[in-house]
Amino acid sequence: AAGVIQSPRHLIKEKRETATLKCYPIPRHDTVYWYQQGPGQDPQFLISFYEKMQSDKGSIPDRFSAQQFSDYHSELNMSSLELGDSALYFCASSAAGTSGVADTQYFGPGTRLTVL
């Protein structure tokens, strides 16, 4: 079965540079979520989109922005990168609709961002 696709899988950037992470949800899924997982930490929710509109917001820094496009893929844009942004970034998708019950989230393999 098709899974969530994330690109790139690995990314190395310098401090103060920008980075763009991409996420392609499972076909027919209308909701995308972004999570950040620092070294030795648990995943932390950043932001979600349903039908191209921002739906829920977590602890996403102001330097980060995200959007969902008409084909439902999503991009996380990160500017003025800091050393502390080094982490695994997971994207998840679901066929959430407006129901809180059937919104099982399916996670991608993650993008490992290293900021030097």
Add this chain to the structure above:
Amino acid sequence: DAKTTQPNSMESNEEEPVHLPCNHSTISGTDYIHWYRQLPSQGPEYVIHGLTSNVNNRMASLAIAEDRKSSTLILHRATLRDAAVYYCILRDGAGGGADGLTFGKGTHLIIQP
């Protein structure tokens, strides 16, 4: 958000059942109990969820206390591939379907061969 409490780690032997507990004493009436797990170097993976009644699927069973203040994830025959961090997460069924998951500390399950 209602919080969950899980043991930091548990150890079990291969091919034996594993019972992973979760306390959620402040659970509200509309909160669903979800379990996800994260295998090493992978993204989290959905395991099971329930509201009031016990639930079974091909991966595990979920036993929910009558007062809903605790639950137990049951792996009937653990294999080495079940070694992972298991997260118990409450999700408000009355909220939007696109709400993010709040991961707590989780239980690191170690399986001995």
